[in-house]
Amino acid sequence: MKLALINIKQLVTVASQRRRVKTGADMREIGMVENAAVLVEESVITWVGNMEQLSMSSLNEADVVDCTNNVVMPGFVDSHTHLVFAGSREEEFAMRSGGATYQQIAERGGGIINTVRNVRAASKKELMKKARRWLSAMLRHGTTVAEIKSGYGLDMDNEVKMLEAIVELAKEEMTTIVPTFLGAHAVPPEYKENKSGYVRLIIERMLPYIAPRKLAEFCDVFCERGYFDLQDTEEILTFAKQSGLALKVHAEELTPLGGAQLAAQLNAVSVDHLEHITDNGIQALADSQTVATLLPGVSFFLNHQYAPARALIEGGVPVAIATDFNPGSCMSYSMPLMMTIACTHMKMTPEEAITASTLNAAAALSRSQEYGSIEVGKKADMILLNIPNYKFLAYHFGENHVDRVIKHGVVLEF
Numbered sequence: 001m002k003l004a005l006i007n008i009k010q011l012v013t014v015a016s017q018r019r020r021v022k023t024g025a026d027m028r029e030i031g032m033v034e035n036a037a038v039l040v041e042e043s044v045i046t047w048v049g050n051m052e053q054l055s056m057s058s059l060n061e062a063d064v065v066d067c068t069n070n071v072v073m074p075g076f077v078d079s080h081t082h083l084v085f086a087g088s089r090e091e092e093f094a095m096r097s098g099g100a101t102y103q104q105i106a107e108r109g110g111g112i113i114n115t116v117r118n119v120r121a122a123s124k125k126e127l128m129k130k131a132r133r134w135l136s137a138m139l140r141h142g143t144t145v146a147e148i149k150s151g152y153g154l155d156m157d158n159e160v161k162m163l164e165a166i167v168e169l170a171k172e173e174m175t176t177i178v179p180t181f182l183g184a185h186a187v188p189p190e191y192k193e194n195k196s197g198y199v200r201l202i203i204e205r206m207l208p209y210i211a212p213r214k215l216a217e218f219c220d221v222f223c224e225r226g227y228f229d230l231q232d233t234e235e236i237l238t239f240a241k242q243s244g245l246a247l248k249v250h251a252e253e254l255t256p257l258g259g260a261q262l263a264a265q266l267n268a269v270s271v272d273h274l275e276h277i278t279d280n281g282i283q284a285l286a287d288s289q290t291v292a293t294l295l296p297g298v299s300f301f302l303n304h305q306y307a308p309a310r311a312l313i314e315g316g317v318p319v320a321i322a323t324d325f326n327p328g329s330c331m332s333y334s335m336p337l338m339m340t341i342a343c344t345h346m347k348m349t350p351e352e353a354i355t356a357s358t359l360n361a362a363a364a365l366s367r368s369q370e371y372g373s374i375e376v377g378k379k380a381d382m383i384l385l386n387i388p389n390y391k392f393l394a395y396h397f398g399e400n401h402v403d404r405v406i407k408h409g410v411v412l413e414f
């Protein structure tokens with residue numbers, strides 16, 4: 001099966017010449033080609049260039065898509081989501097809007113534990129049904145690769161139920177799905193007075209079950225005051241690494257605890273949030289291979305401090321952005337909206353926001369050799385946008401500009 005995209009008004013390749021990530025000024029190099037073409041065979045990109053260099057014989061037997069009115073770019077990689085969940089939390093949103101604090105919301109049974117209650121009560125089938133709806137909506141908005149975390153079960157059976165749902169979705173859905181075990185998302189109510197008992201449960205029962213069955217590729221920990229401290233985080237992640245899982249950390253979201261330094265030290269693939277990262281944390285990341293994944297939608301939705309994107313980029317840290325899509329702190333799966341917030345509130349340029357949502361986001365999942373740019377040899381994940389130029393995408397927010405999505409060489413029409 002051959003596919004040809006021709007007459008592309010603007011092709012944004014984010015070409016990296018096989019480099020894993022882009023850093024510093026290179027994040028602004030998005031490899032834009034005007035009047036371009038892309039050839040695909042089976043699911044892989046075989047040619048990228050200008051229309052003038054395209055030999056017409058290469059169009060023989062190809063499905064030809066005319067992209068005269070389109071900007072074409074790589075599919076979005078959403079490298080941080082909690083999209084398998086049950087219930088919703090608009091009541092908490094309304095309470096917060098009315099001035100209630102987190103503490104008051106928690107006292108009325110809100111927060112992560114609210115979703116945990118709903119997930120424990122739901123069957124695997126129900127979780128999958130709801131997740132499928134999100135995944136197809138995300139695909140319509142241009143997300144072709146998504147990470148999904150567990151972390152609303154917080155006991156053996158329900159964490160495994162969530163991960164089995166994620167792994168089954170990965171097998172049957174178009175979207176490329178990467179599963180992450182986040183048993184250490186919060187301390188469950190039954191371990192409220194015995195956090196170390198819960199850490200032992202994760203290390204002695206959950207990880208030894210999950211790792212050999214390949215129910216997760218990554219292990220993640222919410223490293224935060226009142227959740228899991230540096231010592232808990234190091235203990236869980238060290239054991240996870242020995243069990244063959246790659247590492248992620250939720251760090252420095254509410255307080256500067258030093259989770260960024262720990263992530264660098266443990267060679268985590270990504271460290272996420274970083275709203276309160278210190279200069280030392282930035283230095284530690286710059287000296288490591290760890291990708292900094294920023295979540296603009298969370299700061300926007302909770303009206304919290306934003307992560308220092310400029311200091312990270314200028315410090316040489318590879319920066320990705322993701323949605324953190326979840327019912328509590330960011331009820332949006334729109335990558336373009338995250339780009340808009342990154343540009344307006346974090347002072348990233350539109351070019352940096354594109355690199356952060358594609359190539360660097362793929363690197364945050366160890367997938368940038370296959371995804372995140374439009375280059376020969378990579379998987380043909382591309383989106384066709386109905387906009388006059390690429391800068392228009394983050395500029396005209398609140399509207400879905402995706403015309404068509406190409407996933408592994410297949411043209412999806414909505």
Ligand SMILES: [Zn+2]
Nearest residue numbers: 080082250324
């Ligand atoms: Zn998260």
